[in-house]
Amino acid sequence: MKIKKNDSVIVIAGNDKGKKGKVLKILPDKGRAIVEGVNFVKRHTKPRKQGQKAGILEKEAAINLTNLMAICTKCDKGVRVGTRILADGKRARVCKSCGEMLDKE
Numbered sequence: 811m812k813i814k815k816n817d818s819v820i821v822i823a824g825n826d827k828g829k830k831g832k833v834l835k836i837l838p839d840k841g842r843a844i845v846e847g848v849n850f851v852k853r854h855t856k857p858r859k860q861g862q863k864a865g866i867l868e869k870e871a872a873i874n875l876t877n878l879m880a881i882c883t884k885c886d887k888g889v890r891v892g893t894r895i896l897a898d899g900k901r902a903r904v905c906k907s908c909g910e911m912l913d914k915e
């Protein structure tokens with residue numbers, strides 16, 4: 811998986827193109843992710859209990875992983891992610907532009 815929970819990502823396609831946010835959740839089965847502040851959808855809510863107000867709830871909807879790119883803090887932009895095998899055999903995700911390590915797996 812190139813993109814993981816808590817990654818900073820940028821949207822590269824769709825209505826929210828150019829928006830940045832943090833990955834809140836990955837939905838691997840669907841190939842989608844929920845990104846903080848991205849792809850808001852409005853849901854009209856009806857009062858279910860007495861005293862509860864009807865209203866519009868805004869919530870992030872899942873966005874296709876192919877529309878997202880991980881942000882490299884060094885490049886300060888969305889980058890392609892590669893994998894490097896470290897000396898100790900662990901795999902690390904790296905920025906393909908500058909080689910900066912994004913994390914250790």
Ligand SMILES: [Zn+2]
Pocket residue numbers: 882883884885886889905906907908909910
């Ligand atoms: Zn980079």
